[in-house]
Every structure is written in structure tokens, then in C-alpha cells.
Amino acid sequence: MSARRGFRLSLVTRLSALVGTLLALGIIIALALDHFIPGEPWLVFAICVACVVPISIITLRSQIQPILSLFRALEGTVTSYKDGDFSFSLHWAHNDELADLIDAHNALGNVLREQRLGLVQRELLLDTMVQNTPVAMLLVADAGAVVYANVAARQLLGDGRKLEGHQLKDILAQAAPTLVEALGRGGDGLFTAGESEDEEVYHLARSSFMLNGRRHELLLLRQLTLELRRQEVQTWKKVIRVISHELNNSLAPLTSLAHSGAELVRRGQTDRLPQILATIEERTRHLESFILGYARFAKLPSPRIEPCGWDGFVARLASQVGFSVSGELPAEPAWFDTAQMEQALLNLLKNAHESGSPPDQVELNVRAAPGVVRIEVADRGTGMNDAVLTNALVPFYSTKRSGTGLGLALAREIAEAHGGRITLGNRDGGGLAVTLILPAAAAM
Incomplete structure (x- = not known):
């Protein structure tokens, strides 16, 4: 003024x-x-x-x-x-x-x-950013008309033509069938477009909101092909690095032992041959179990769901690895693939023993909740920091010098194949708790 x-x-x-x-x-x-x-x-x-x-x-x-x-x-x-x-x-x-x-x-x-x-000025800046982003954006009104489309959306769905004012169903009539299928499923998801070498992978994200008193839906189509290929290459490099490391650790001693055995035979000193052969057998068995572990992870079959009594199941686990049972076991039988679940829990129990926890403080707790069964393996070891917790379930990720990074990943694959999930968290007072959450019999 x-x-x-x-x-x-x-x-x-x-x-x-x-x-x-x-x-x-x-x-x-x-x-x-x-x-x-x-x-x-x-x-x-x-x-x-x-x-x-x-x-x-x-x-x-x-x-x-x-x-x-x-x-x-x-x-x-x-x-x-x-x-x-x-x-x-x-x-x-x-x-x-x-x-x-x-x-x-x-x-x-x-x-x-x-x-x-x-x-x-802010609208101009935002429009410039939206128009130049590689993510295809479509704003669709409740009547199905396209209200806004950026350059990436026009190139992906309209060969560069303007899409505003057209009905989404008319635009999708010319789009890849996989996109139509992904939209029909509802929610977010992945879909592919193109064939063979020209195949592209996209991520569809959608959200609804009210604008000027009318319901609108925002569709975001992001190309993931390059990122997935980079991740695939990194994964293969890590797999090859882990396998090479394990093979070298096994083949180098085998070569040395075979040479030593041949030298002893040449000298006529056969008294040490049984020890050398026993060591060769132990290393080959370790290598065999290592390869089988990878094969089991890569070729995990669909679970054969059947009832299994908790007392007998836990007794079989206790005969292979030590632990104590916390609380009472549910009276109702479990419903899962016995062999797969046994393998998953053996991996978790062995991890608990390798965490530095006193053996008598490795515990197994089974609780029945509405619609689910919670199987928890807890220890009093060193626990995990935030970085390890974030990557612990990623295949081939391991903090152990000789670890393969498949134990937790295989347990996760088995839990998800049963329609469940796995969670990890540090315990108050130290240690780690790994929980398998599986559907109960009524949900199977």
C-alpha cells in the first residue's frame, strides 16, 4: 500500500x-x-x-x-x-x-x-517436466475420455497424434493386447509389448482421485526393459561369481589331493590313501550339495498341499538340527508341502545357529491366528543392520564368507509358493526373528 x-x-x-x-x-x-x-x-x-x-x-x-x-x-x-x-x-x-x-x-x-x-511459471515448469519425462502419462475422466496425455503417451499409444478428447477404449483398440489385459486386471502390474528382439517390458501404475467434482484415473506406463536387462546382467554376474568361487574352493583342493594320492601310490606309501580319498569324497559331496541347492532354487516345483501333524513334523526337524519349542504346538494339522517346508525351516534354523546365538536360545514358535499360521524362528545372535535387512531376501546376497545367499531366498520362494510371505526383524535384547506367515487350512 x-x-x-x-x-x-x-x-x-x-x-x-x-x-x-x-x-x-x-x-x-x-x-x-x-x-x-x-x-x-x-x-x-x-x-x-x-x-x-x-x-x-x-x-x-x-x-x-x-x-x-x-x-x-x-x-x-x-x-x-x-x-x-x-x-x-x-x-x-x-x-x-x-x-x-x-x-x-x-x-x-x-x-x-x-x-x-x-x-x-510453476505450471509451465511442471508441464515441461511432464511432457519430457519418459513415463507415459494418461489422465482419463470417469466417462472414459482422455483429458491429458504427454508426449511419451502419444508416441506409445497414438504414433505421436493428440490423444486428448478421444475415448480410452478407442485408443486401446490399436494398443498391444497385453496392455488391455493389464488394464482389465485392475491395479498395478507388468506387461510386455512387441515380439522377440523388439519385446519391451512396461510397468503399469494407476491411481484414482476426484478432480473438479468428477472421478479421474491417472495411468502411468514406464518402460523397464533396459533396467530389467541391467539387473539381469548383474544377477548373472553375481551367480557366475558365486559359482566360480565355490568351484575354485572345491576343485583346487581336489586337484591337490589327487596329485598327492598319485604321488603316494608311485612311492608305494598307501597308508594315507584312505584319508585322502575320504577328503576327496567330502569335498565332492559338498560340491554336489552346492549344485543341488542352486538347482532346487531354480526348479522349485509347485507345492503339494497336504495335512501334516505338528508333533511329527517338529520331531523330524529336531532330529536334524537343535532348537527349543516356545509355547504349545497347534492341535490342528498343518497344510503345506512337508518336504519344502522342512527344507525352508532347516535353512532358517541353521542360519540361527550360524548367527552367533547360543544353541539353547534358538527357538521355534508356531501360532495359529485367524486365517493364517505363523511359524517363527528366533535367535539371540548379532541380528542384522538395516542394509542387510533390506537385501537379506535377495537371491545370492550373503554376508557369510562361504555363503551362497540362497537360504533365505529359498525360504521366501517356498512361502510365496504356498500363498504366504516371510518377514524379518531384529528382536529387543538382540537377535533376529524370521517369521513364515502361511494360509491356514480354511484359506487353502
């Missing part, structure tokens, strides 16, 4: 002075007429009224007309503000209350104008 300086004459003072001047003028005219026309008061009054009233009307109109024009101008600028036009400002020559009102009005216009300019 601009500061006005100089003499300030309020609107009330100006109007009061005007009315007082008109009254004084009327009195002067009345006195003059009474002097020239004595004894005729009614005639004097009539002539005085005839002279003063027109002068008063003309004078008051001349003072009020600018105010009325100002009000009309204010009405016009307010209407312009409603229409989003903030380029107008007003001026009032007098230094009074109306001048303060005009200053406040102009200041409001400046603020709105700056805000509108900032919004336009």
Missing part, C-alpha cells in the same frame, strides 16, 4: 463543509431578498428555495459522481479478478478514506498478480 503524504482532508469533512457552504449561501440569499422585498416572507422563501436547491443538487452531484464512478470501477475490477485478470489498478486523486480503500485494492491486485504469475 502506497503512503500518501501532504494535507489529508477526510470525506466526512469535505461533505460537511459543502453542506455548510450551501446553508450559508441560502441564508445570505434569504437575507438579501428580505432586504429588497420586505414584508413578503413566503415569497422570499420560495425564491430562496428556487435558487438554493438547484445549486445544491448540481454541487452535490459534482461531488458524488466521481465516487459513484469509483464504485463502478471497483465493481469492474472485482469482476476481472473473478475472471482471472489481475492487470487492472485504480487511482483516486483525493487524500481521504476512499484513497486508503483504493490503495488496499491495488495492493490486493498486485499480490494476486504475483501469485498468478508464480502459478503460471
Whole structure:
């Protein structure tokens, strides 16, 4: 708001002075007429009224007309503000209350104008970012009409043509059938487009929201081909590195032992041959179990769900690895593939023993909950930091020097094949708890 300086004459003072001047003028005219026309008061009054009233009307109109024009101008600028036009400002020559009102009005216009300019610049920046992003974006109204589509969406679904105003079903009629199928499934998901070498993998993300009182859906199509290929290459490199490391660790001693055995035979010193052959057998069995572990992970068959009593199942586990049972076992039988679940829990129990936990503090707890069964393996080892917790279920990820990174990954594959999931978390007081959450019999 601009500061006005100089003499300030309020609107009330100006109007009061005007009315007082008109009254004084009327009195002067009345006195003059009474002097020239004595004894005729009614005639004097009539002539005085005839002279003063027109002068008063003309004078008051001349003072009020600018105010009325100002009000009309204010009405016009307010209407312009409603229409989003903030380029107008007003001026009032007098230094009074109306001048303060005009200053406040102009200041409001400046603020709105700056805000509108900032919004336009941000919208322009956002539109530039959206138009140049490689993610295809489609905004679809509830009636199925496309409201907005960026450049990537036009190139993917319309060969560069404008998509706004067209029905989504008409656009999808020319799109890949896998995209139509992914949209029909609902929710987010992956789909492929193209064939053989030209096949591309996309991720579909969708969200609904209200815009201007109408439901809209935002579709995001992101190309993942390059990222998946990079991840695939990295995974293969890691697999090859782990297998090479394990093969070298086994083949190098086997080569040395075979050479030593041949040398002993040549010298006729056969008394150490049984020890050498036993060591060769142990290393070959280790190598065989290593290869079988990878094969089991890569070729995990579909689980054969069947009932299994908890007492016998836990007894078989206890005959292979030590642990204590926490709480009572459910009376109802378990429903899972016994061999696969036994393999998963053996991996978890062996991990618990290798965590540095005292053997007597490795526990197995089975709890039945509504619709699910929770199988928890807990220990009092060193636990896991945040980085390890994030990657522990990733295949081939291991913090052990000789680990393959398949134990937890295989347990996760088995749990998910049964329609369940696996969770990991550090325990209060130290240690780790790994929980398999499986559907109960009613959910199978």
C-alpha cells in the first residue's frame, strides 16, 4: 500500500463543509431578498428555495459522481479478478478514506498478480517436466475420455497424434493386447509389448482421485526393459561369481589331493590313501550339495498341499538340527508341502545357529491366528543392520564368507509358493526373528 503524504482532508469533512457552504449561501440569499422585498416572507422563501436547491443538487452531484464512478470501477475490477485478470489498478486523486480503500485494492491486485504469475511459471515448469519425462502419462475422466496425455503417451499409444478428447477404449483398440489385459486386471502390474528382439517390458501404475467434482484415473506406463536387462546382467554376474568361487574352493583342493594320492601310490606309501580319498569324497559331496541347492532354487516345483501333524513334523526337524519349542504346538494339522517346508525351516534354523546365538536360545514358535499360521524362528545372535535387512531376501546376497545367499531366498520362494510371505526383524535384547506367515487350512 502506497503512503500518501501532504494535507489529508477526510470525506466526512469535505461533505460537511459543502453542506455548510450551501446553508450559508441560502441564508445570505434569504437575507438579501428580505432586504429588497420586505414584508413578503413566503415569497422570499420560495425564491430562496428556487435558487438554493438547484445549486445544491448540481454541487452535490459534482461531488458524488466521481465516487459513484469509483464504485463502478471497483465493481469492474472485482469482476476481472473473478475472471482471472489481475492487470487492472485504480487511482483516486483525493487524500481521504476512499484513497486508503483504493490503495488496499491495488495492493490486493498486485499480490494476486504475483501469485498468478508464480502459478503460471510453476505450471509451465511442471508441464515441461511432464511432457519430457519418459513415463507415459494418461489422465482419463470417469466417462472414459482422455483429458491429458504427454508426449511419451502419444508416441506409445497414438504414433505421436493428440490423444486428448478421444475415448480410452478407442485408443486401446490399436494398443498391444497385453496392455488391455493389464488394464482389465485392475491395479498395478507388468506387461510386455512387441515380439522377440523388439519385446519391451512396461510397468503399469494407476491411481484414482476426484478432480473438479468428477472421478479421474491417472495411468502411468514406464518402460523397464533396459533396467530389467541391467539387473539381469548383474544377477548373472553375481551367480557366475558365486559359482566360480565355490568351484575354485572345491576343485583346487581336489586337484591337490589327487596329485598327492598319485604321488603316494608311485612311492608305494598307501597308508594315507584312505584319508585322502575320504577328503576327496567330502569335498565332492559338498560340491554336489552346492549344485543341488542352486538347482532346487531354480526348479522349485509347485507345492503339494497336504495335512501334516505338528508333533511329527517338529520331531523330524529336531532330529536334524537343535532348537527349543516356545509355547504349545497347534492341535490342528498343518497344510503345506512337508518336504519344502522342512527344507525352508532347516535353512532358517541353521542360519540361527550360524548367527552367533547360543544353541539353547534358538527357538521355534508356531501360532495359529485367524486365517493364517505363523511359524517363527528366533535367535539371540548379532541380528542384522538395516542394509542387510533390506537385501537379506535377495537371491545370492550373503554376508557369510562361504555363503551362497540362497537360504533365505529359498525360504521366501517356498512361502510365496504356498500363498504366504516371510518377514524379518531384529528382536529387543538382540537377535533376529524370521517369521513364515502361511494360509491356514480354511484359506487353502
